[in-house]
Amino acid sequence: xxxxxxxxxxxxxxxxxxxxxxxxxxxxxxxxxxxxxxxxxxxxxxxxxxxxxxxxxxxxxxxxxxxxxxxxxxxxxxxxxxxxxxxxxxxxxxxxxxxxxxxxxxxxxxxxxxxxxxxxxxxxxxxxxxxxxxxxxxxxxxxxxxxxxxxxxxxxxxxxxxxxxxxxxxxxxxxxxxxxxxxxxxxxxxxxxxxxxxxxxxxxxxxxxxxxxxxxxxxxxxxxxxxxxxxxxxxxxxxxxxxxxxxxxxxxxxxxxxxxxxxxxxxxxx
Amino acid sequence: xxxxxxxxxxxxxxxxxxxxxxxxxxxxxxxxxxxxxxxxxxxxxxxxxxxxxxxxxxxxxxxxxxxxxxxxxxxxxxxxxxxxxxxxxxxxxxxxxxxxxxxxxxxxxxxxxxxxxxxxxxxxxxxxxxxxxxxxxxxxxxxxxxxxxxxxxxxxxxxxxxxxxxxxxxxxxxxxxxxxxxxxxxxxxxxxxxxxxxxxxxxxxxxxxxxxxxxxxxxxxxxxxxxxxxxxxxxxxxxxxxxxxxxxxxxxxxxxxxxxxxxxxxxxxxxxxxxxxxxxxxxxxxxxxxxxxxxxxxxxxxxxxxxxxxxxxxxxxxxxxxxxxxxxxxxxxxxxxxxxxxxxxxxxxxxxxxxxxxxxxxxxxxxxxxxxxxxxxxxxxxxxxxxxxxxxxxxxx
Amino acid sequence: xxxxxxxxxxxxxxxxxxxxxxxxxxxxxxxxxxxxxxxxxxxxxxxxxxxxxxxxxxxxxxxxxxxxxxxxxxxxxxxxxxxxx
Numbered sequence: 001x002x003x004x005x006x007x008x009x010x011x012x013x014x015x016x017x018x019x020x021x022x023x024x025x026x027x028x029x030x031x032x033x034x035x036x037x038x039x040x041x042x043x044x045x046x047x048x049x050x051x052x053x054x055x056x057x058x059x060x061x062x063x064x065x066x067x068x069x070x071x072x073x074x075x076x077x078x079x080x081x082x083x084x085x086x087x088x089x090x091x092x093x094x095x096x097x098x099x100x101x102x103x104x105x106x107x108x109x110x111x112x113x114x115x116x117x118x119x120x121x122x123x124x125x126x127x128x129x130x131x132x133x134x135x136x137x138x139x140x141x142x143x144x145x146x147x148x149x150x151x152x153x154x155x156x157x158x159x160x161x162x163x164x165x166x167x168x169x170x171x172x173x174x175x176x177x178x179x180x181x182x183x184x185x186x187x188x189x190x191x192x193x194x195x196x197x198x199x200x201x202x203x204x205x206x207x208x209x210x211x212x213x214x215x216x217x218x219x220x221x222x223x224x225x226x227x228x229x230x231x232x233x234x235x236x237x238x239x240x241x242x243x244x245x246x247x248x249x250x251x252x253x254x255x256x257x258x259x260x261x262x263x264x265x266x267x268x269x270x
Numbered sequence: 271x272x273x274x275x276x277x278x279x280x281x282x283x284x285x286x287x288x289x290x291x292x293x294x295x296x297x298x299x300x301x302x303x304x305x306x307x308x309x310x311x312x313x314x315x316x317x318x319x320x321x322x323x324x325x326x327x328x329x330x331x332x333x334x335x336x337x338x339x340x341x342x343x344x345x346x347x348x349x350x351x352x353x354x355x356x357x358x359x360x361x362x363x364x365x366x367x368x369x370x371x372x373x374x375x376x377x378x379x380x381x382x383x384x385x386x387x388x389x390x391x392x393x394x395x396x397x398x399x400x401x402x403x404x405x406x407x408x409x410x411x412x413x414x415x416x417x418x419x420x421x422x423x424x425x426x427x428x429x430x431x432x433x434x435x436x437x438x439x440x441x442x443x444x445x446x447x448x449x450x451x452x453x454x455x456x457x458x459x460x461x462x463x464x465x466x467x468x469x470x471x472x473x474x475x476x477x478x479x480x481x482x483x484x485x486x487x488x489x490x491x492x493x494x495x496x497x498x499x500x501x502x503x504x505x506x507x508x509x510x511x512x513x514x515x516x517x518x519x520x521x522x523x524x525x526x527x528x529x530x531x532x533x534x535x536x537x538x539x540x541x542x543x544x545x546x547x548x549x550x551x552x553x554x555x556x557x558x559x560x561x562x563x564x565x566x567x568x569x570x571x572x573x574x575x576x577x578x579x580x581x582x583x584x585x586x587x588x589x590x591x592x593x594x595x596x597x598x599x600x601x602x603x604x605x606x607x608x609x610x611x612x613x614x615x616x617x618x619x620x621x622x623x624x625x626x627x628x629x630x631x632x633x634x635x636x637x638x639x640x641x642x643x644x645x646x647x648x649x650x651x652x653x654x655x656x657x658x659x660x661x662x663x664x665x666x667x
Numbered sequence: 668x669x670x671x672x673x674x675x676x677x678x679x680x681x682x683x684x685x686x687x688x689x690x691x692x693x694x695x696x697x698x699x700x701x702x703x704x705x706x707x708x709x710x711x712x713x714x715x716x717x718x719x720x721x722x723x724x725x726x727x728x729x730x731x732x733x734x735x736x737x738x739x740x741x742x743x744x745x746x747x748x749x750x751x752x
Contacts, residue, residue, distance in 0.1 A: 001713045001736075013469050017335065028684020030479035036680050038467045040338055041476025042331065043361050049328030053291055053335030053343065054467070056319045060290050060341050065469055083331065086324030155710050189735025189748070192711050366675050425668055427675075464675045474678050486674050493672040500668070 001152045001191070002099050002176050006068070007036065009162035014066045015054060016040070019047040019080060021072040022106040023099070039070075045079045047071050048087035051094040059093075066166055067094035074104045076175075077113035077133045088142035088171045095165050095172045098135065101180035109183035116203075117256060118249035120241045121183070127244050131256050137263065139173045140209055146172040148208040152179065153195025154219050161208060168210070177204045185240020194238055201235040202257055205264060214268045223261055232257060274446050276407040276439035280346065280372045280432075281306035283414035286454040287370075289318045290341035293332035295325060297351040298384050299436040300374040304346065318344075326351035330358035330371070337367040338475060340466045342418065344369065348436055349376035349390040356394070362429050363398030363491060365475055366464050368421035369429045371399075372414060375538075376436040377619040384436075385620020388538060388590035391433040392566065392598040398491040400426065400498055401566040404434040405541050408446045409564075412513055415449070419458045419505050426498045427464045428491065435539040435589075437620075453512040499568045521565040524577050526552065530559030532636050533578050535586040535599060537563040540623060544587070547628035556636055563599060571606050578603075583610040583639035585632060589617040596647035610643045616650040627652045683730075688714070692733035694748045698724045701745035708737035708746065 016039040028034045042050050047069040055067040076098040104110040110123040113133035139147045146168045150158035165172040179195050181188040198204035202223035208215045222228040236242040280303050294304035310316035321332045329345045336343040377387035404410040417430035465473045506518025536544050541562040548560050588597020600613030617623040702723045709718035716731040738746040
């Protein structure tokens with residue numbers, strides 16, 4: 001879904017770097033490729049570093065090409081984190097798109113740093129104990145010129161953000177929540193719906209930070225006040241991976257949402 | 271001519287080759303390569319884009335990313351860094367991306383060791399890279415320059431690794447002849463590569479192929495390596511024209527080998543010490559010669575059989591080891607020749623081995639070879655010669 | 668030297684890189700007359716196998732996997748998911 005939306009937003013002049021993950025396999029079997037963009041497939045940890053080389057090569061060849069790293073949450077929060085952090089710190093000139101389905105879905109859904117508390121995965125059969133790694137805030141601490149979050153539930157918002165990112169120079173980060181019916185355990189037809197619920201219940205904040213200035217996206221404005229947030233239960237009850245959720249876990253997740261929005265509010269004030 | 275170290279020579283080669291992107295990460299003893307490159311860039315002498323990445327794995331990734339996107343690229347590393355990069359070393363050769371890496375060799379931990387040993391370099395010989403090993407700062411410069419042309423040749427299209435002894439070559443300075451920029455521009459043709467990641471061509475690299483394709487890709491690398499022998503000799507001959515000290519018409523180098531009964535095989539800087547020992551031995555009536563391996567991959571069975579096939583016995587001195595089996599040069603030679611070969615592993619972890627040690631090793635070997643069939647692997651510690659009193663272990667001088 | 672041995676792991680954009688994925692379906696989307704041609708289905712379809720042609724959405728059944736997202740996002744519920752025979 002996100003790939004097609006990205007295509008609509010960015011146009012033809014894009015080169016992809018695809019790290020290990022579902023997207024490696026979705027390309028299909030060589031010598032055919034289901035992507036219309038040229039892609040360098042690369043080892044798990046190497047996406048951001050390869051992009052650092054690729055954009056410079058295009059610059060030297062005087063070609064205006066948008067370089068995009070396409071990585072899952074595993075390749076971003078865990079194994080790819082060092083190279084992500086390095087590239088962000090160096091303000092490398094490319095767009096990093098993290099498609100976040102909150103687990104290592106390509107290998108069967110094992111937990112990643114981006115898996116939320118309480119989620120059941122093959123490696124956390126009793127529900128993950130730790131909270132979701134806060135990638136957006138980590139990126140903001142690198143003082144990147146552009147960082148944003150999006151959801152497949154709101155494609156126009158996603159495309160707007162990509163279009164804006166395209167106009168900015170330097171390291172641009174976009175984390176897209178991509179609900180995964182296989183791993184989250186819901187009917188595939190509801191993918192967009194779940195993407196919307198995540199935002200409506202304020203679990204997944206939609207925002208855009210340009211040079212440190214925080215702008216909460218329209219779809220998340222109601223989250224700024226606790227009273228207007230949709231109950232988290234509406235989002236969690238749709239997903240089979242939260243079947244084991246007890247009251248304590250639920251409270252933990254609620255306080256995580258509160259904490260996230262407190263941080264956002266604090267950032268907005270500075 | 272200028273006096274410079276191996277590291278400085280390599281940095282100069284990178285500049286002369288008009289490299290576009292360099293991925294760098296510091297590690298002893300390669301660090302002065304990248305420092306020199308950064309300084310050249312700051313002085314305006316180097317136009318390459320230098321990317322100071324956060325790990326060696328990323329250093330290879332950056333270099334690969336630039337290479338597949340159409341630009342000549344370079345990186346350098348040593349021991350721990352090379353091993354950390356290992357995944358990407360394989361990814362790069364599998365990608366068939368022409369690029370060059372220099373490895374200033376260093377022993378591998380655990381435990382920590384910053385001194386010279388060739389195991390790090392040798393341990394990559396399965397990976398599908400062309401691999402050359404220098405014996406002087408001059409060769410470091412020359413082989414690096416040739417590497418760019420070799421890797422970008424359509425008969426090859428493989429990455430090339432140039433090794434040199436850490437500290438011994440990377441840091442010691444000798445006279446180096448520097449070919450002119452004009453000569454190098456004529457020597458290295460404009461970059462060619464098998465494909466480019468570019469929205470204009472829309473080609474992608476690396477997605478899954480059916481198993482038979484994969485095997486054919488592997489075979490392609492295998493054949494490119496074997497066919498590169500011809501390319502290397504051709505490039506070497508061309509290089510000899512612009513660098514008068516050169517003897518690059520063959521992959522490996524013979525020294526007083528024609529009439530020799532016995533041969534010593536070495537690689538790297540200490541070959542020069544071994545050559546001095548050979549001279550002395552010849553003065554004393556021993557009929558030995560030296561064969562210096564310069565290219566590990568391709569491994570020229572042809573040249574080796576031609577030069578060593580008629581010898582009575584061979585002594586191989588490795589500054590590296592395939593733990594549990596012996597030195598890599600020894601193992602490669604044993605699979606190439608059908609004559610008695612003895613392997614010696616020494617100099618690991620920076621243990622200093624000089625011409626006196628070579629003299630002792632070779633003379634002992636010849637004695638042995640005269641009366642029995644030599645073979646097997648010996649671990650040699652300098653100072654453990656008969657003249658030393660027992661109970662007082664002598665360490666490196 | 669013939670260069671026939673040089674083969675590289677390079678692929679190019681082509682249809683059907685994963686085979687005829689239409690065969691994966693157990694249910695298929697059927698567009699009814701309620702369709703208003705808004706293209707919401709086109710926007711969200713993960714495969715790009717549905718979109719408005721003329722005034723009504725049309726399904727490319729050769730590759731449609733039958734995930735049902737189109738039916739879910741349609742604002743007028745014009746798409747029905749029907750069991751494959």
